[in-house]
Amino acid sequence: MSPSSPSSALTPSAQAGSARVAAVVRHAVAAGLLGEANPVAGFIDTDGVRASVDALHEAFPGVPAVLHTFAAKASSLVPVLRLLARCGMGCEVASPGELRLALDAGFAPSKIVLDSPAKTRDEIRRALAVGVAINADNLDEVHRIASLRPSDAVSAIGLRVNPQVGGGSIGAMSTATATSKFGVALRDPGAREQVVKAFAAHPWLTRLHAHVGSQGCSLELIAAGIAETYALAEEINETLGRRQVTGLDIGGGLPVNFADDEVRPTFAAYAAALRAAVPGLFDGRYELVTEFGRSLLAKNGFIGALVEYTKDAGGRRIALTHAGAQTATRTVFMPDAWPLRVGAFDAEGRPKDGPVVVQDVAGPCCFAGDVVAHARELPELRAGDFVVLYDTGAYYFSTPWSYNSLPRPAVYGYGLAATSGREEPMVRFAPVRDAQSLDSVSAESGLAHADALLNLRD
Numbered sequence: 001m002s003p004s005s006p007s008s009a010l011t012p013s014a015q016a017g018s019a020r021v022a023a024v025v026r027h028a029v030a031a032g033l034l035g036e037a038n039p040v041a042g043f044i045d046t047d048g049v050r051a052s053v054d055a056l057h058e059a060f061p062g063v064p065a066v067l068h069t070f071a072a073k074a075s076s077l078v079p080v081l082r083l084l085a086r087c088g089m090g091c092e093v094a095s096p097g098e099l100r101l102a103l104d105a106g107f108a109p110s111k112i113v114l115d116s117p118a119k120t121r122d123e124i125r126r127a128l129a130v131g132v133a134i135n136a137d138n139l140d141e142v143h144r145i146a147s148l149r150p151s152d153a154v155s156a157i158g159l160r161v162n163p164q165v166g167g168g169s170i171g172a173m174s175t176a177t178a179t180s181k182f183g184v185a186l187r188d189p190g191a192r193e194q195v196v197k198a199f200a201a202h203p204w205l206t207r208l209h210a211h212v213g214s215q216g217c218s219l220e221l222i223a224a225g226i227a228e229t230y231a232l233a234e235e236i237n238e239t240l241g242r243r244q245v246t247g248l249d250i251g252g253g254l255p256v257n258f259a260d261d262e263v264r265p266t267f268a269a270y271a272a273a274l275r276a277a278v279p280g281l282f283d284g285r286y287e288l289v290t291e292f293g294r295s296l297l298a299k300n301g302f303i304g305a306l307v308e309y310t311k312d313a314g315g316r317r318i319a320l321t322h323a324g325a326q327t328a329t330r331t332v333f334m335p336d337a338w339p340l341r342v343g344a345f346d347a348e349g350r351p352k353d354g355p356v357v358v359q360d361v362a363g364p365c366c367f368a369g370d371v372v373a374h375a376r377e378l379p380e381l382r383a384g385d386f387v388v389l390y391d392t393g394a395y396y397f398s399t400p401w402s403y404n405s406l407p408r409p410a411v412y413g414y415g416l417a418a419t420s421g422r423e424e425p426m427v428r429f430a431p432v433r434d435a436q437s438l439d440s441v442s443a444e445s446g447l448a449h450a451d452a453l454l455n456l457r458d
């Protein structure tokens with residue numbers, strides 16, 4: 001907690017994320033949500049989610065028409081999506097499954113944007129029937145939409161462009177490189193002319209979409225991509241002599257600070273960078289759509305996991321925990337690009353202190369690389385302790401990997417309430433996703449077809 005904030009103030013902005021997490025871990029262990037029977041679980045800070053959404057809305061004051069959507073892939077859990085819908089968000093989806101989740105969560109079709117990179121004809125037909133907005137990835141897809149679109153369709157239709165402004169520090173997260181797979185590569189010879197022609201041919205094509213980068217990209221790079229997209233919209237409208245492009249979907253991709261509790265960069269800094277780079281963007285001539293994922297959820301979630309054993313190998317202390325590649329996939333495979341802070345907690349869920357030991361924090365998967373933190377200095381972990389992986393509210397426990405047939409871990413939401421006269425806040429939990437049962441593991445592994453391979457010989 002920052003020294004200036006009163007101890008009863010439990011709003012996320014007044015109390016550092018890791019202090020809130022400590023209270024929650026203690027209660028989760030006491031309630032048995034974490035322990036021998038439940039050795040790993042994900043947790044979502046509902047107050048934090050609300051505060052992050054508020055910060056996003058407050059960053060665009062007085063902007064006449066802006067729809068902020070949440071990128072469903074960042075936390076594809078129906079209760080999380082419903083909470084976001086209730087907070088006034090729209091939803092960005094990129095597959096039939098995500099569209100289904102968004103509708104089940106209660107988003108109005110007019111607040112849903114479909115961006116899948118490889119839309120089938122059926123997917124397009126369904127999106128048009130439901131009335132969600134669609135961003136075509138390329139000109140062939142525009143032609144496909146043209147052939148499927150009924151004349152009374154209500155879906156807003158846009159075209160994704162790649163302004164080719166360059167990449168950030170993580171190749172796999174950089175969407176605006178010269179050879180990116182996304183959108184129409186604007187700087188390629190003839191591409192701009194073809195885009196203008198497509199808008200001329202299809203008066204229902206009224207939006208441009210660009211999602212420049214993600215983790216590892218600077219605000220300046222993101223703003224430069226949006227400036228290119230804005231300039232293209234102005235060019236199309238000027239060339240056609242009518243205001244056909246009425247909406248700009250400026251994507252998401254604000255990076256997240258994984259090093260400490262500070263939210264950096266903020267949505268306010270993002271909006272300021274846009275104002276500086278594209279002064280006309282907020283003047284109300286274009287409806288704006290944003291698509292944020294990681295920056296809304298990452299710092300509002302954590303993974304808790306039991307330490308099952310500890311050992312020494314070759315002079316290295318290793319903690320064998322239940323959080324590995326099945327729930328922290330990117331960190332395990334790309335540890336330099338996706339380092340996570342790890343917290344050490346005792347068997348009662350209290351933060352450990354005492355002398356630090358250099359330790360590997362390993363997971364339960366049967367491959368040698370299943371390590372979430374290499375040579376990390378932490379208070380000495382022992383069997384029965386717990387570890388916390390901070391800032392894992394987006395793309396971690398919500399996106400599990402079924403390696404080794406490890407079950408999907410349970411996910412809980414929590415809210416903190418001040419109790420009068422006591423330092424200790426009250427923590428309320430609600431289930432978001434049940435831990436996967438062994439029956440479900442077997443069913444998803446083809447149990448219904450158990451005999452299928454026995455009778456293929458004549």
Ligand SMILES: *Cc1c(COP(=O)(O)O)cnc(C)c1O
Pocket residue numbers: 071073074092094115211213214215251252253254291292293294295
């Ligand atoms: C993934 C994605 C987003 C959100 O990215 P974050 O880095 O999580 O903010 C937005 N738009 C599109 C098209 C995406 O694919």
